[in-house]
Amino acid sequence: KQEVTQIPAALSVPEGENLVLNCSFTDSAIYNLQWFRQDPGKGLTSLLLIQSSQREQTSGRLNASLDKSSGRSTLYIAASQPGDSATYLCAVLGGANNLFFGTGTRLTVIP
Amino acid sequence: NAGVTQTPKFQVLKTGQSMTLQCAQDMNHEYMSWYRQDPGMGLRLIHYSVGAGITDQGEVPNGYNVSRSTTEDFPLRLLSAAPSQTSVYFCASSRTGGRAYNEQFFGPGTRLTVL
Numbered sequence: 001k002q003e004v005t006q007i008p009a010a011l012s013v014p015e016g017e018n019l020v021l022n023c024s025f026t027d028s029a030i031y032n033l034q035w036f037r038q039d040p041g042k043g044l045t046s047l048l049l050i051q052s053s054q055r056e057q058t059s060g061r062l063n064a065s066l067d068k069s070s071g072r073s074t075l076y077i078a079a080s081q082p083g084d085s086a087t088y089l090c091a092v093l094g095g096a097n098n099l100f101f102g103t104g105t106r107l108t109v110i111p
Numbered sequence: 112n113a114g115v116t117q118t119p120k121f122q123v124l125k126t127g128q129s130m131t132l133q134c135a136q137d138m139n140h141e142y143m144s145w146y147r148q149d150p151g152m153g154l155r156l157i158h159y160s161v162g163a164g165i166t167d168q169g170e171v172p173n174g175y176n177v178s179r180s181t182t183e184d185f186p187l188r189l190l191s192a193a194p195s196q197t198s199v200y201f202c203a204s205s206r207t208g209g210r211a212y213n214e215q216f217f218g219p220g221t222r223l224t225v226l
Contacts, residue, residue, distance in 0.1 A: 031213070032213065034214065034215065036217075042219060042220070043217045043219040046214055046215070046216060046217075049212075089153075089154075091153075091154075091215075093215075097142065097159050097167075097208040098156050098159075098169060098170065099203075101154040101155075103152060104153075
């Protein structure tokens with residue numbers, strides 16, 4: 001069974017700092033990897049999708065990389081802002097149409 | 112586009128009661144699914160559908176039932192609610208199932224408490 005791990009579980013940084021969130025998965029047979037943002041009490045907002053054949057995707061201040069062979073992905077956030085405070089989830093799409101989720105990294109950006 | 116919508120937002124049930132969580136999408140997506148989110152655990156797949164009339168079980172299907180009579184709607188039924196089903200439930204959709212380009216879109220969730 002696919003296992004997805006996100007480290008650290010929580011992270012606090014001062015505003016303006018660049019930061020990296022980590023995601024690892026045990027089975028490299030994936031269709032894609034998706035990063036989501038979840039605000040407290042809210043649903044999931046899709047941030048970036050990396051297809052299995054791709055190495056990275058960028059959207060604004062966000063850059064996600066994928067190394068399928070080593071089972072790792074990183075989400076890089078540049079020049080963090082207090083509005084970036086949220087829980088960030090990564091999920092891999094495997095066989096049987098199942099998205100496997102990590103437990104998330106709770107990010108706090110301190111003004 | 113409203114995207115993926117879910118009703119109700121909150122629900123409290125007593126043990127043994129039944130109810131239906133509603134999910135609808137207006138993006139003409141073939142693939143729809145239900146997840147539950149519990150503290151300290153990642154979201155887990157309950158049931159999914161690759162098109163109208165086709166459903167299948169996910170990782171944690173026991174105690175839940177689904178049907179897909181239209182492309183737009185994918186209701187989740189709790190047959191006899193148990194306290195272990197206290198959770199936040201999310202519905203999701205994507206263009207198709209099992210493709211690298213598929214981006215999944217999630218609804219706002221339903222918070223269910225079973226007493």
